[in-house]
Amino acid sequence: MSEYVRALKRGTMNNLHAPAGDRHIGFDRGDLIPDDHWSVRQASDPTWFSAPVDLGSAEAELAADHWRTGRELAAVEERNSGALETWPAGQQERFGNLTRRQERTREALHGHQVDHIRSLAAGGATESGTPFTAGGTPRRGDPLQGAQTLARGQKITDWLRTNHPHTHDRGGGDLSFDRYLRGIVTADWRGADEERALSVGTATAGGHLVPSPLAATVIDLARAKMRVAEAGATFVPMTTSTLKVPRLTGEGAPAWRNENATITAGDLTFDAVTFTARSLDRLVIMSRELFEDSDPSASTVIAHSFAAQLALELDRAALRGTGSAPEPRGMLNQSGITATAHGANGTVITNYDWWLDAVGAVRANNFEPTAHIQAPRTSTSLAKLKEATTNAYMSPPPSMLPMLTTKQVPINLTVGTSTDASEIYTGQWNQLAIGIRVGFRLQPLLERYADSGQIGFIANLRADVQVFQPTAFVVDTGVRT
Template sequence: MSQVLKLRSERAQLNVELQALAKKESEGASLSADDLAKFGELEAKINALTGQITRAEAAERLNATNAVPLNESAQGNASPPAHISVSDNQPAGAKMAQMARLLAAAQGDQRMAADLATKGGFGSDVAMALNTVTAGAGGVLVPENFASSVIESLRPFSVVRRMGCQSIPLNNGNMTMPRILGNTTVSYIGSDTDIPVTGMTFGDLKLAAKKAAALVPISNDLLAYAGVSPRVDAIVSGDLQVSMGLSEDLHFIRSDGTGSKPKGLRYWALAGNIVVAPADPTLQQVEAYLGGLMLRLEMANVSMSSCGWLLSPRTVRWLGSLRDGNGNKAFPEIETGKLKGYPFALTTQIPVNLGAGGDESEIYFVNFADMFIGEDMQLVIAYSTEASYKDGNGETVSAFQRDQTLVRVIAKHDFGPRHVESVVVGTQVKWGKAMLA
């Protein structure tokens, strides 16, 4: 058994004991002195094992660099000859894509997938990972170093991440972060006057892992004939990242936080920071409205160095088409990716069919340095050739009928702001609706 797997198994057993103590206290029972001592001992052992696992994984990655480059292969199928090395210089997410392809081709059989990796010229670290991964949640756990690569490479595909949100690990799936609700005040006093008492008010940002899932259909022909191909790995990796990125944006922007979902920006915003847009504005009114959104953050003493906009494509194109009285573009900087001096990102995850008339959208102005994504670094992948899924048009598609394999990726994370004053939302934005008529 792999040393990494043994250490993970040992850590998991310790975590079960620790969670039992935590559950006991959460249900209203008091922990005894022995319980508290045991809790501290378990926590120390888990932290020590985590360090050992990190070092063991690093050793395995370094060992993989000694793998001998092999020619492209297709498991007995005739693919174009090429001299392609499997090295650590591959793009982020490529090894995760190779692992997903091999497991999909083997219908989830880890032993068979590892054998395919060894015979087919895949890197030794991919084969080793397939030999040591463990089953969980109906699928296979992705090694943490592979998962880290995928999560890091999500940034180009998730606009919320791309705008500069802070990513932090969720130890045991939870984290509590203190935040300041009220600052101390300093005032001038006379020589014989008592110094007034002042203090800081604190609150907590609690992050708890929520499960998110994405489905990626892969052609069985692609699985059968690809071999070790960077081109195919890029396609699979890109599909995984796009699907996960869209799912994240959908929830990090507009999820109401009910049930098992994270709460998004729309529902973190204070009531006073939700501002209705003018329906048929003049250019002067547009300028005043956008400036008013920015002013709300400035008046709350929010650091403006990491601020940015999130908008639907319809809103961006409408703003880009505005002209002043001389026929000049009102916001020429849109062509450079900025609005009112701050960067923006456009996403279709901000709808344009909100409101009673089905023609409204939203505008977000956010200090992204105050936005935190808490992440459980484990990903789970599962496979099916028989399941059905809904495509981009909402139509049900049979993977069996299409000769596809569905790859399901499950990630766990949560989202929240350290300061809720750092989010402002413009609502009832009907700008540009005529462009889609």
């Protein structure tokens, strides 16, 4: 083993350079790299790792191609600024081609590694750091490792623990947001040693930067209360103020051809949606008695209060945000959605046709709708529909999707001469994305509400809303009862 490789194993890379005989390959973070099979160090580019190659020739060639492609991608991005759609057409095409090439080599390389590990496992041996156990039994890898987006049921707390384990180095027990708040306000840290350790160094002139594990807990509580999350919206944890996420814009099409005829190219085309963290401030007021007297060992009353208020506003912005800075652009105001108006003055609900038509419109665009979101009044009106002849309550069609209700869909909209109109939102909801900074800031207001026996907090969260595929959604307007 060369001195360079030993240094990599020890993590002491200062003033060392690779010998001429060592080959090195770069990998994206999150690639499957067995600890004993690779010697890994972080390269000068913080998004890459470098590793000496100890591979068969085919695998080494794939790894080298993966590294070269990644460097070419980085060079293309460095030459072009702004959103991907503003780049010259040739640069956009090159970026898409390189992205597809890198994904192909990544999958092929992963397949080589899995085959190698399985062959060891079949003989009762393993390599440390692999997702396989001895005896040939595979263990599923962590789906959150390196994940850029989170689906319904995947928690930000788990994502943070997997991808940023240093944030959980201290206070790995049952952390409580309520105990943390009580400590920073009253300086009473009894029973909150772990929360106190996390609070060190978080106070600033602008308030307290809530430690990431506690912030993620509150954000997960807010997600659980959001209707768009229940419908299946995608969440994007943001660790920087802006984040680009690739989006498929064209799939091409296969074509029949004659013998010896030229094959028609049908490449996939991509652009990117850019999340920009926008500030959302929320004032939360609670009684001093509730704050001081709730059981500090088990209470989550305060955390739920914060989460409920954040959830309401995030739901509203995701559905109806204007897009005028600093407010994100919600579903209603996105270009490309299908908007269905019901009359110049709105129309009263008489049957289930609008919901069935909305489902059909989404499917006509090659998407599969997962839920409707509407006002509680709309669901009540549907439930009260009766047969004209028997006066029996009308049964909904068996194919109806879930109907989720939220008061963030208004029932007092003006349509023509009517002032009681509402809306219905239908779509494949994983095409709606909520970007959230993993963390938020709190400013206690200890004196402002003292004369009424209350305590106030200003919570500052940074988030954004983007739609991956607008044609996956239908919005019905002019809905009356």
